[in-house]
Every structure is written in structure tokens, then in C-alpha cells.
């Protein structure tokens with residue numbers, strides 16, 4: 188949608204009669220209660236953005252799916268998230284390989300070569316190694332005697348090590364890329380800070396691409412470089428490889444790490460469900476999808492822009508207007524086809540949830556995320572059936588300040 192003009196910000200927060208994005212939770216595991224009211228009374232409603240401007244908030248399951256599958260809603264603003272943090276007045280054009288910001292047919296050209304590494308079959312083959320990594324982390328936890336911070340000792344190491352091995356990134360560099368992820372995802376980061384973090388990450392991955400061209404390994408980045416070098420029609424230039432590599436590294440560890448920690452905490456708050464998983468580990472497949480649905484950590488949803496006038500759920504959205512798919516709300520909509528969607532029930536399998544998005548951009552790493560979550564949660568619960576919080580619940584720092592929800596730290600003992 189590169190030619191479409193995005194409506195210039197016109198309103199100012201202080202004088203706008205419009206409400207902002209619903210953000211105030213009354214329960215740390217559930218989205219703001221305001222969403223239920225909106226789904227009922229104003230399923231597609233206007234909201235004001237913090238840096239000026241406005242957009243449409245889409246809260247019902249059916250409308251969210253229709254919107255995300257509709258090519259007239261462009262992704263070119265991708266992670267801009269103007270509904271929660273100011274974005275630069277002029278967003279740069281989507282760059283090659285920036286999957287989250289590309290529309291068809293460009294998007295598929297870059298997605299296809301990477302997709303092969305994330306199929307069910309390929310992820311199945313990674314399971315033994317993921318199990319080994321999880322077991323090593325749990326061994327270290329056990330040796331320490333506790334208490335430990337589950338984010339630092341389990342969630343982050345498991346997901347970072349897996350994506351490092353898969354991509355061919357040195358795990359020794361984890362402080363660098365984990366720190367950059369924090370800067371990229373913080374809501375209070377200025378556009379300049381986000382841009383600086385993106386540049387630094389780009390330089391880091393560009394160095395890796397150059398090194399792997401000289402000395403290829405068995406990893407995904409080396410494979411993609413070799414495929415690109417062997418095919419002169421390949422879209423995978425060094426710039427595209429760098430951007431793809433950056434995306435996979437950040438998306439590949441930060442999301443799943445937050446799901447591991449937040450799922451653990453949620454289960455500690457629901458001891459009956461923790462016990463059900465302990466007594467019957469075969470529930471884990473459905474349980475992980477139920478946790479993904481219930482917690483929906485992409486807490487501010489997904490941003491698109493209309494490239495032409497579109498009627499969605501009976502509302503006219505004009506060309507150039509922003510539209511936000513409120514994933515946490517859609518996943519609590521009874522239209523999802525499950526009983527009592529505000530209840531966590533690890534014995535069900537809500538396969539049709541939208542925690543991984545929907546449509547052409549649906550999460551490319553979802554099979555890997557599921558495998559990591561299933562293995563980590565099962566092993567943790569079996570090994571530490573007496574797991575409990577090591578601090579009072581009100582001292583757990585939630586990530587209300589980040590694009591991806593979760594906890595900053597999770598002190599636990601057993």
C-alpha cells in the first residue's frame with residue numbers, strides 16, 4: 188500500500204473527545220474489562236492515539252479475522268503501533284525482507300524461503316534438542332536450591348538458545364540481542380530510541396551474514412545465504428537477509444519467553460489446573476493453546492491501514508484510516524465457539540484462537556513456539572510439582588509497559 192496516504196494525525200490527546208486504547212486491567216491475566224463492553228455495544232469504535240491521530244478499534248472475533256484476511260487492509264505500518272506509542276511523522280518505506288510490513292505479492296516472496304524451516308515436520312525434528320536444553324536449565328535450577336527468577340533461568344535461556352542454534356547466532360551474544368529486544372518493545376521508547384535499537388540489531392546481523400558467507404555453518408542463515416547465492420532470481424539480498432534474521436531473532440525468543448513465564452504464573456494462580464497438567468501431561472497440547480488464547484500476549488493487537496474504502500462489520504472504514512485488530516478481545520469473544528471464554532480451562536483445545544494472528548501474516552514460528560511451550564511447561568511441572576511464588580503476588584512486575592505482555596521477573600521456589 189506504498190502509494191496510499193495515511194491520514195495525518197489531526198487530533199490531540201488533551202482535547203480529543205475520543206477514548207484511548209483500553210489498557211487498564213483489573214486482573215493481570217485478562218485484558219481490560221472495557222473490551223467486553225465494546226464487543227457488545229461498539230464492536231468497531233474510534234480511539235485516539237497518544238501522539239495524536241485516531242483509528243478504528245476492532246474487538247469482535249469475526250471482524251478481527253475478516254480484517255486480518257482482507258488484502259485491502261495493508262500491513263505496511265507493521266510494528267509502528269501508533270495506538271500505544273508515538274511513531275515518526277513519516278514512516279520509512281517497508282524494506283525488503285521486513286515480513287511484518289510487506290503486502291502481497293512481495294510478502295510471500297520473502298516468507299516462502301523461510302517458511303520451510305518452520306514446518307510441523309522440521310519442528311518435530313527439533314524436539315529432542317529443545318528437551319535437552321529445557322532439562323539442562325531445570326537441572327541448574329534444581330542445583331541452585333532456589334529461589335530463582337524463572338524468566339532469567341528458564342524462559343529466556345530456553346527460547347534464546349533454541350533460536351540461536353536454529354539461526355546460527357552465538358549464544359554468547361544474548362545480552363546484546365535481549366537488551367535490544369527490550370528497547371524495541373518498550374512503549375515509552377521514543378521513535379529515535381527504537382530506530383537506534385533497530386540499526387544496532389541490523390549491524391549485528393549484517394556482520395553475521397558476512398561471516399557466514401565466508402564460513403557457512405549448518406544453520407538457517409547459512410542455508411538461506413547459500414540458496415540466495417545459487418539463485419540469481421532470489422529476492423534474498425544481504426539487506427533482506429539481515430532484516431529477516433533480525434526479525435526471526437527477536438520474534439523467536441521474546442514472545443515465547445514471555446508466554447513461558449506468564450503461563451507458569453497463571454497456572455500457579457489456578458492450582459487445580461496446575462494439578463490437572465501434573466496428573467495428566469497428555470493435556471499439554473490443548474493446554475498450551477488455551478493459555479495462548481487466554482493470555483494473548485500481543486496485548487495491543489495488530490495494526491493495519493485501509494488502502495481503499497472498506498465496509499467492515501457494517502462500518503465504513505475510509506482509505507488511509509488506521510485499524511487495530513484487538514487480539515486479546517477477539518480471543519475472549521463467545522463467537523470463538525467455546526463456553527465461558529473468560530475462564531481458563533486447560534482441558535480444552537481452542538484451536539481457532541487468534542493469538543498468532545490470522546491471514547497471510549499469521550505467525551511463522553507458531554509450531555516452534557508450541558513445541559517450546561509444551562516441552563518447557565510439561566517438564567517444569569513434572570520436575571517441580573510444589574512450585575510456588577517466592578514473593579507476595581503483588582510484587583510480581585507485569586509488562587504493562589511493553590508491546591509483548593508477560594512479567595519482567597518471576598521469583599519462584601519449590
Ligand code: HEM
Pocket residue numbers: 262265286287288298350434435438439440442443446484485489490542543544545547548549550551552553555556
Ligand atoms: C508465543 C509465541 C508467539 C506469539 C504469541 C506470536 C505472535 C505472532 C503474531 C500475532 C504474528 C502476526 C503479526 C501480524 O499479523 O502483523 C506473528 C508473526 C510472526 N512471528 Fe510470531 N509469535 C510467537 C512466536 C514466534 C516464534 C518462536 C517465531 C520465530 C522463530 C516467530 C516469528 C514470527 C514471524 C517471522 C512473523 C511474521 C510473519 C509474517 O509477517 O509473515 N514468532 N507472531
